[in-house]
Amino acid sequence: MFGGYTGKILDVNLTNGTIRKTALDLTDAQRFVGARGLMTKLLWDRMKPGTTAFSPDNLIMFFTGPLTGVLSGNRTIVRFKSPLTATSTGLNLMGHTSTGGNWAPELKYAGFDGVIVEGKAEEPVYISVKNGEAELKSAKHLWGCSVFETEVKLKEEIDPFVRVLQIGPAGENLVRYACINQEYFYSASRCGGGAIMGSKNLKAIAVRGTLDIPVDDFDELLALEDTIHKILRSNESEVYSRYRWGSTTANVASNDTSTNPLKNWREAYWGDEIEKGGPLQWESRCRVKNRGCFACPTPCNQLGVIREGPWAGTFDIPDYDSTDLLHPNCMITDPNGVYALSSFLDSVGLDSISTGNTLSWVMECYEKGILTKEDLDGVELTWGNVPAMFKMVQKIVLREGIGNLLADGIRIASEKVGRGSDKFAMHCKGLEWGVGGAGNSRDQRETFCYVMSDRGGAHLYGTSVDGQNNFAISDLLTMCFRNVMSLIAESNGKEIIGKALKAATGWDYFNSQEGWDRLAQRIIVLERAWNIREGLVPERDDIMPERVFTEPLTLGPKAGTEAAVYDRKKFEEDKLTWYKARGCDSHGIPTKKTLRDLDLAFMIPTLEKVVDLEEEA
Amino acid sequence: MREMEKAMQLFVDHTLPGCSGCRICEKRCALKHEKKYNPAYSRIKVYQFYPGPIDVPIVCQYCEDRPCVGACPTGALTYDSNIYRMVVDESLCTGCKACNQACVDNGRGGCITFHPQKGTAQICNLCDGDPQCAKYCPSNTLHFLALSRFPKRLAKPAKLIASRIADQFYPVKKELKQGT
Numbered sequence: 001m002f003g004g005y006t007g008k009i010l011d012v013n014l015t016n017g018t019i020r021k022t023a024l025d026l027t028d029a030q031r032f033v034g035a036r037g038l039m040t041k042l043l044w045d046r047m048k049p050g051t052t053a054f055s056p057d058n059l060i061m062f063f064t065g066p067l068t069g070v071l072s073g074n075r076t077i078v079r080f081k082s083p084l085t086a087t088s089t090g091l092n093l094m095g096h097t098s099t100g101g102n103w104a105p106e107l108k109y110a111g112f113d114g115v116i117v118e119g120k121a122e123e124p125v126y127i128s129v130k131n132g133e134a135e136l137k138s139a140k141h142l143w144g145c146s147v148f149e150t151e152v153k154l155k156e157e158i159d160p161f162v163r164v165l166q167i168g169p170a171g172e173n174l175v176r177y178a179c180i181n182q183e184y185f186y187s188a189s190r191c192g193g194g195a196i197m198g199s200k201n202l203k204a205i206a207v208r209g210t211l212d213i214p215v216d217d218f219d220e221l222l223a224l225e226d227t228i229h230k231i232l233r234s235n236e237s238e239v240y241s242r243y244r245w246g247s248t249t250a251n252v253a254s255n256d257t258s259t260n261p262l263k264n265w266r267e268a269y270w271g272d273e274i275e276k277g278g279p280l281q282w283e284s285r286c287r288v289k290n291r292g293c294f295a296c297p298t299p300c301n302q303l304g305v306i307r308e309g310p311w312a313g314t315f316d317i318p319d320y321d322s323t324d325l326l327h328p329n330c331m332i333t334d335p336n337g338v339y340a341l342s343s344f345l346d347s348v349g350l351d352s353i354s355t356g357n358t359l360s361w362v363m364e365c366y367e368k369g370i371l372t373k374e375d376l377d378g379v380e381l382t383w384g385n386v387p388a389m390f391k392m393v394q395k396i397v398l399r400e401g402i403g404n405l406l407a408d409g410i411r412i413a414s415e416k417v418g419r420g421s422d423k424f425a426m427h428c429k430g431l432e433w434g435v436g437g438a439g440n441s442r443d444q445r446e447t448f449c450y451v452m453s454d455r456g457g458a459h460l461y462g463t464s465v466d467g468q469n470n471f472a473i474s475d476l477l478t479m480c481f482r483n484v485m486s487l488i489a490e491s492n493g494k495e496i497i498g499k500a501l502k503a504a505t506g507w508d509y510f511n512s513q514e515g516w517d518r519l520a521q522r523i524i525v526l527e528r529a530w531n532i533r534e535g536l537v538p539e540r541d542d543i544m545p546e547r548v549f550t551e552p553l554t555l556g557p558k559a560g561t562e563a564a565v566y567d568r569k570k571f572e573e574d575k576l577t578w579y580k581a582r583g584c585d586s587h588g589i590p591t592k593k594t595l596r597d598l599d600l601a602f603m604i605p606t607l608e609k610v611v612d613l614e615e616e617a
Numbered sequence: 618m619r620e621m622e623k624a625m626q627l628f629v630d631h632t633l634p635g636c637s638g639c640r641i642c643e644k645r646c647a648l649k650h651e652k653k654y655n656p657a658y659s660r661i662k663v664y665q666f667y668p669g670p671i672d673v674p675i676v677c678q679y680c681e682d683r684p685c686v687g688a689c690p691t692g693a694l695t696y697d698s699n700i701y702r703m704v705v706d707e708s709l710c711t712g713c714k715a716c717n718q719a720c721v722d723n724g725r726g727g728c729i730t731f732h733p734q735k736g737t738a739q740i741c742n743l744c745d746g747d748p749q750c751a752k753y754c755p756s757n758t759l760h761f762l763a764l765s766r767f768p769k770r771l772a773k774p775a776k777l778i779a780s781r782i783a784d785q786f787y788p789v790k791k792e793l794k795q796g797t
Contacts, residue, residue, distance in 0.1 A: 070654050102640070109655055152667045152794050160664070160795055183670055210657035210733035218652055229753065243755070290756050291670065292639030297755045299637035303669070315668050 003215035004066030004504035005029060010112045010134055012127060014200050015056055015119030019134050024113050030507060031599055034065025035077035035114075036096070036475035037523045040530055042116065043079060043094075044603070049533055053083035053092040053192075054174065054199045056120035062107070062165065062205065063114035065478040066505050069105030069213050071225060072232075073479040074294040076104040076165065076182075081534070082191040083176045083199075084354070084409050085456045086430040088543070091535035093429060094454045094527060095191035099165075100293030101182040103207060104478055106163040110209025117202060126166075126204040128158060131211055139203035144169060146347045147181040154206050166204035167194040168349025170397045174198050175407040177354035177432070181346060185301065185317040186293070189351035191431060191455055192409075216506030224500045229297045231491045232483060239298040239486045243290065245279040246302035247320040251327070252278040254435070258556035258563075261329040261435060263383065264360035265426045265547060269556025270328045276335045277327035282318055286339065291317065296480065304339075311340035318342060321459060324435045325356025330363060330384060337386035344390065348397045353459070354409060355396070357432035359389055361410045361425055370419050377401040423546035427457055434459025447566065451542050452578050454527035465581045469520035476523065477501065522598040525582060525590050529603050533610055538588025542575060585614040592616070626701045626764040628679040629661070629741065629748050634782035635758035638663055638672030642750030642759060649749045650739070657733040660741040661750050661759075664775040666793050671779045676750065677703060677728040677741040678772035679764055685729060685740075688719030694738055703740045712736030725772035 011020040032038045039061045051057045060080040067073035075098045082095025107115065111132035124139040142150050147168040154164045164182065171178035171194030178194030179187040197203070215221055232239050241249065254260045255274040262270050275281060279302070286306055292299020301317045316339040327338045345352045359381070365371040366381050373380055377395065379402075381388045395403025405413050410432060414425035426433045428450040434457060449468065453461035460481065462468030470488060474481040477497070487493030498511045510516050532538070544566070552565035576586060583594030593616045595601055607613055640663050643656035651658040661676035679701075686696055686703075693709035694716050696702075716738055717729040730739045741748075743761075751759040764770060780793055 109657070148668070155665075155667075156794070183665070184667070211655065213654040215654060222648060233755070289634050290637040291672070292637040292755070294639065295641045295644045296639050297641065297753075299639045299755055301637075 002026070002506055004070065004213070004501075006108060006111050006113050006211075006213065008112050008132070010115045010129065012115065012117045012134070012136070013119045014117060014121040014125065014136070014202060017121075017136055019136070021132075029066075030509075032523065032526075033476040033509060033519065034068075035063040035075075035478050036079070036472065037526065038114070039063050039077065039079040040094075040523070040526050043081075044526070044530055044533075046116075047081065049606075050091075050535070051081055053081045053095075053196065056200070057118065058196060058199075059116055059118050060193065060196045060200070061114060061116045063478075064104045064108050065476055066501060067477040067479055069108040069294070070215060070221065070504050071228065071477075071479060071500055072294075072296045072483050073477050074102070074105050074296065075100050075475075075478040075480060076107075076188060077475055077478055078180060078188045078193045080191075080193060080196045082431075082455065083174070083195050084192040084411075084430050086411065087535050087537065087541045089535070093456075093531050093534055093536060095193060095196070096455045096458070097180070097188040097190040097193045098460070098475065098478075099180065099182055099186045099188035100296075100480060101163070101186035102294045103163045103165050103182050105294045106207045106209050108209070108213050109211055110207050111211045115205060117200060119200065121201040124201050124203050126154070126202065126206060129205065129207045129209075131209055142203050143172060147349050148184055148347050150204060151181075151184060154204060158206055159208050162206045162208045164204050164206045166349075167197045167202075168347065170349040171195055171198035172203075173397060173399050173407070175350065175396060175399065176409045176412075177351040177358075178349050179351045181349055184315070185291075185303075185346055187346060187349075187351070189353065190434070190458060192351075194349050215504045217503040221500060221503040224496060224503060227496060228483075228487065228500075231493075232297045232486055234490060237298070237486045237490050239300065239482045242300040242482060243298035246282070246300055246318065248277065248279045248282060248302075248318050248323050250320045251324055254324075255328070256557075258553065258558040260324060261426075261433070262555075263331055264329060264357075264364045264424060265433065266364075266424070266551065267555045268553050268558065271555075273333070274328060276333070277318070277323045277338055281335055285335075286316070293480065296483070298483075300482070306336050306339055309334075309336050311336055314340050314343050316340070316343040316346075319352075321434050322352035322356065325353050325360070329356055329360045330389065332384045332386055332389075334386060341386060341389060341393070344393065348393070350393065350397065353434045354432040355393065357426055358396070358406050358410050358413070359392060361414070361421070362392070362406065364424055365417065365421050370417060370421050375402060423550075426545050426547065428453070428544060429456030429541060431456030431458060433457035447544070447548060448571075448574050448578070451544055451575070454524070454531055465578070468524060469517055472520040472523045473497070473516060476519070518598070521582065522600065525594060525598055526600060526603075528582070528584070529590055529595070529600065529607060532589060533606060538579075538584075542588060544571065580617065583617070585617045589613065626679055627743060627761060628764045628770075629676050629743070629751055630760045630762045631674050631758050632760070633778070633785060634671065635756050636663065636672040636674050637756040637758070638665060638670060639755060641753050641755060642674060645749035645753045649744055655733070657730075658739065660730055660739050662730055664779070664795070666776065666779040666795055668793075671782050671793075673775040673778045673782070674750075674759060675726040675728055675772075675775050678726070678770060679703070680725065680771045681769070682771075684719040684723040684725070685716035688715045690715060694740070702742045702745075704742065705738050705740060707735070707737045710737040712738070714738075716740075720772065721774070724774065726774050728772050
């Protein structure tokens with residue numbers, strides 16, 4: 001008897017409409033623990049090398065971990081081949097995105113550890129899961145509905161307590177950075193998961209469950225849960241201040257240290273103007289209450305409503321990333337405009353990070369005359385022009401005119417537009433830069449993680465080797481990384497999590513720092529190896545936008561210092577250091593020894609067909 | 618058991634519009650009563666309304682007139698006035714849901730949930746004096762209070778509570794759909 005897992009995976013083939021329940025591979029579960037690790041292993045096993053993102057053969061997986069629905073582990077992790085991330089030759093790479101909310105625990109309560117979807121339905125469908133059973137239902141009546149409408153309609157149709165992951169019109173129209181939403185404002189937004197669902201004609205997955213999750217040692221787990229609750233709600237805890245103010249506290253803080261994007265990442269400091277997008281303003285003008293993900297001791301989303309002006313009555317939960325990429329990065333001066341836009345992006349199902357980056361890139365092109373008013377179908381996309389941004393977003397969602405080009409993301413758009421616009425197209429491996437937790441313009445250490453991440457410019461990958469390990473473990477357990485980071489910072493968090501994992505599953509995954517690091521290393525090397533199988537050439541593709549190296553910051557505390565610009569030589573050194581830390585050779589490819597040490601020897605024969613593997617670095 | 622010595626009726630109250638919808642109350646309730654990780658065993662239930670989401674926790678409010686007790690055809694659901702608690706005798710409960718229907722029909726919240734496997738009624742018994750929901754509520758929404766201070770208090774439907782939250786805070790009125 002093992003606990004923590006339900007032991008079943010829902011396997012859906014949309015092409016022929018079959019639904020199977022497959023058993024969880026327990027050896028894999030012990031090796032790769034959960035969500036992020038298990039899914040990457042499944043991608044390795046089940047996806048044919050070279051599958052293109054929009055092909056029906058692409059898989060999209062929604063997974064939970066052994067602590068989901070048990071501890072404050074509540075994130076849904078989604079993996080697939082991304083239509084957005086790619087090598088510099090245009091081969092698609094890993095897609096990873098995650099969301100909080102109530103969906104993942106509900107899936108566990110419905111008796112499944114994960115859902116794998118492959119194929120393509122002839123007509124729009126949604127998957128309805130209830131207590132160990134699932135069926136495909138027509139979603140023709142939902143096609144074209146916004147995220148907000150779909151959520152309510154499905155709740156009316158199925159059950160008021162059903163939890164729904166759905167896409168909006170952006171996903172249906174295969175906008176490459178469309179997201180997957182839940183309960184209005186929770187979204188698995190990055191890497192274009194929504195577009196993959198759209199390409200499969202899959203509108204939503206609705207889940208309802210009332211089954212037990214078995215655990216190995218109930219009393220021990222309950223005691224640990226109390227400990228975690230206390231730590232997270234202590235005065236010192238970082239998440240406790242997030243609970244009070246929301247994630248936008250980081251906007252102001254990172255502006256002060258000159259690590260915020262401004263004007264398409266040209267600068268990193270906006271003086272006092274940044275306060276407009278900060279939590280104090282939100283609280284005094286709009287905030288109503290907190291919202292939280294399932295069983296979280298520190299619910300941190302700040303729900304509110306715009307009370308005046310043309311967008312009065314619009315609900316929003318401002319987030320660090322969406323606010324930052326719309327507010328300073330597009331230089332919007334009216335905070336209501338930021339909130340209205342961010343809410344609108346959620347309703348159509350667009351990733352506000354990639355959209356913010358795309359719009360700021362267009363604004364810069366427009367300012368420099370690379371794109372003219374005619375090119376933009378008459379929309380004058382000047383800095384901070386909110387009505388024009390609304391118009392442009394509508395065009396993107398419908399893939400209309402210039403929107404059709406921008407809907408492919410700035411990697412493809414800047415290639416097509418040319419004329420030097422790629423030098424300020426701020427993406428790594430095709431994924432536009434996020435800010436939260438990692439990103440900023442020129443802090444070498446932090447910006448560096450965008451290059452190394454398995455999915456390009458992701459803000460939730462971790463900034464240092466340690467940080468990446470911590471993110472990897474939280475993604476395995478699907479615990480919120482903020483909870484995990486706070487536990488580690490405030491207490492002996494790794495030990496507590498190790499114990500909780502043992503209490504839930506009965507298996508000893510790790511009980512030491514070495515165990516923690518080794519497990520994370522296994523996952524990170526696995527991901528890199530998968531990307532290499534799919535065509536990644538680290539030497540060629542681990543690169544950064546030109547702007548980082550050539551245009552020093554001129555505003556804020558970093559102006560005039562060494563940190564104002566990233567030295568190219570330093571970048572090459574940083575890369576080698578990272579390769580070494582991850583057991584890779586100087587070309588960025590994992591060595592045979594590393595693969596064997598991490599129980600990944602099964603990858604060697606396949607990888608050898610693609611690259612030369614060195615025995616030892 | 619301090620409140621029992623003082624001998625008065627207590628109940629789990631909630632403030633508007635505080636609930637964050639995290640459902641830690643549901644989880645803790647199930648852990649306390651059934652020692653299982655499964656919020657379906659919970660006696661408290663969080664409803665969602667849109668636009669919002671507006672979250673409303675619904676739990677037995679210990680109304681004075683108790684229409685649920687009168688509606689029970691087998692006498693399984695009773696009120697023990699010695700300990701001020703609702704009591705369900707599982708051996709008598711047939712899972713007919715008449716109690717919850719009476720709660721709803723009398724304009725209350727529909728505060729009784731049902732065991733996901735056995736179908737028997739589940740109602741808040743205040744965790745014998747230490748309600749876990751109020752204890753762990755992270756948004757300071759649920760409170761363990763003396764009902765004597767609100768003598769005529771009755772449970773209310775979730776939708777009514779949600780619309781009061783909306784009235785209180787949202788300048789633009791919209792028709793609230795339960796989605797839920």
